[in-house]
Amino acid sequence: MSVRVRPTHCGLDAAIEVISGKWKVVILWALSDRHRRFGELRRLIGVSEKVLFQHLRELEADGIVHRETSPGLPLRVQYSLTDRGQALNQALKPLGAWGREHLPERAVPVPGDN
Template sequence: MSVRVRPTHCGLDAAVEIISGKWKVVILWALSGEPRRFGELRRLIPGVSEKVLIQHLRELEADGIVSRRAFDGSTMRVEYALTTRGIALNDALKPLGAWGREYLPERAVPIPENG
């Protein structure tokens, strides 16, 4: 089930609708290398509240961008990872990140090249 609340009019509109939200692009960056546990994501994304991180992860999961995997065992363990669709979205965002590094260097926060 998608979290769409309004119809989209073009591909760009649909993509922006999925990544809308202050932290979604940063979540995609944090998941780009490997699956992460919730606590790892909180540490990688300073400033995000637990409530907002949970909300954004649920929305990204509903849109098929992020998968959630719960492990059985003595401790409850959940990992989040990019789906194939999420990897493709991350790849599509790389040129936008390069543009930001080139044209807005005074405002940009240092992010590794793969971001």
């Protein structure tokens, strides 16, 4: 199921392995409040299709993201967080709070980041 290529040594190592990659945490943030289609995610995050597709597949393999395909043409694909993904988002909230508290003065906050 997992895309991990090396064994993990502790819980923190396992968590970091799942969220490693520049865009994975941003994807989790974007999916935190509702289902989103691929194009909507791409526009919201500002990442290439290739990278977004790769990260979504890895998150899906780790049981963090659910991919739902609706029948018909055009093909409609929506992504959402699984219960495991929601739990991961909850675990990342203290890290986000730490980041906001220790942001350099010149950093610009992410819109909608509460």
